Amino acid sequence: MTMDKKTIRFTVNKEMVEVTVEPNALLLNVLRNDLGLAGTKYSCGTGACALCTVLVNGEPILSCITLAMAVEGADITTIEGLAQPDGTLDPVQEAFLDHGAIQCGYCTPGMVLMAKDLLNKNPHPTESEIRGHISGTLCRCTGYTSIVRAIKSLSK
C-alpha cells in the first residue's frame, strides 16, 4: 500500500512554495531535500539538539519532529531567510562572527535563530535569560561562552 501524496503550500523565506509530499514527510527533510535549503541541519533526529530549528509563524520549532503536512499554510523562516536580499547580514549573524561564536558551524543556524527569537521578545536579556533561551540547542565545540557573549553584546 502506498501513501497518498498531497500537494501542500506554505511560505518559506517570504516566497510561496508548493511541494508534493507523503503524510510521513518531516518538515526538515522537505526543507533540505525538496527545497534545497540545507542551512537547517539534520542532527539527532529526535528533537533533543535543536539544530533543526526553523521559525513557523514566527515561533521557533523543531523541524525534525514536525510533519510537513502539519504546517501546511504556515509562514516559515529558515536561516537562509535571515540576511537581507542584498546579502547584508543580520546583526545577530555579525555578532556571532565578531565574537568567534562559530567553530564547526553546525549549531550556528539553530543558535542564531534562537538568539533572534530571544531579542525579538526581550531586547535586554540577562546572561541567565540568554542561557535559558538556548538551553535546548546543543553545541559541542564552543562551550557556549562565545555564543553567550555574542548574544549579550546585542542586549541593549
Add this chain to the structure above:
Amino acid sequence: MDELEYFRPKDLSEALRTAESAQGAFKFIAGGTNVIPDMRSETLAPRLLIDLGVLDDLRYIRDERGTIAIGALTTISQILASDAIREKVPLLFAAAGRLGSPLTRNRATIGGNLADASPCADTALPLLVMEATVHTARPRGTRRDIPMDRFFLGPNRTALAENEIITEITFPKPGASERGSFIKLGLRNAMAIAVASVAVQLDLRGRTCRKARIAFGSVAPTPMRAAGTEKNLEGKDIDERLIRECSLLVQEEILPISDIRGSAEYRKMAAAALFRRAVQEAVSGGGE
C-alpha cells in the same frame, strides 16, 4: 513511520467521528513532541494521525473567579506567557518552565502532556497537588470529568477511552494562604526527563500546615501523590524535625525503579532531598 495517513479535522466533532470510524488504528496528535519521536523510534505505529492542533477554540486560559480553566490545546509557551498563570498559579508556571526547551514548549500542549502520561509528566505534578479535573469529550456528545488523581493508570496509560479527547483542565485557584514549590532534578538544563521531581502545595497559617498536597514524578509508574506524607504534615507545625521525619516517610511511599537516568537508591535519596527543599521553600515564601 511507513504507511501513514494524516487528517486535519475541522472541529472537535469531526475529530471524534473520524476517530470512531478509524476503529483504533489511529493516534491523536497535537504538538507532536512525543508522538513523532515515538513513531520514529517505532514505539508507536498508528496508521492515521488525527491532528488536534488545528482546534484553536481549545486554546485558552480563563480565570473564572474561583477556578482556572485551561483549554487542552493550550501550548506550554502560552501558559508561560499568561499573566494569570504567572501571578496566580506559580506552581504551574514553574513546572511549565522546566518542560522540554523553549522549542518544545512552542508546540507541546498541556492536554498532550497529560495524555502522553509519562511517569514524570511535568505539568501533572502541579495539577495533582491542586486537585485538578480533566474534562473530556467522547463521540455522540458525551462528556466526562476525571479527577486528576484517577487519571493516570500506569506508564503512558490513562483513564481515557480510545475515542476520548481531553478538552479542558480546571482547578481551584490557589488561595492566599497556599504556598507551593516545584523542583525538578534532571541530567540537563533543558530537554531533561526528570530523574526525580516534586510539587508541594501547603495551606499554611504561620508555620502550621492546615492542608498538604505533595506529588512526585519519576519515582513510580505514574506521577503520584504521597498521601501518607501529606497526612503526616497536616495539622502540625512545620519544623526541621517534622520535615526530616516526612522525608523518611517519602522514601517508604515512593516506588522508584533503576533505569538509565539513575538507580532506585539514588532516586529515593534525591526525592527525599527535593521534598525537604520544596517544603522549606514553600514555608519561606513559595515558588521555584
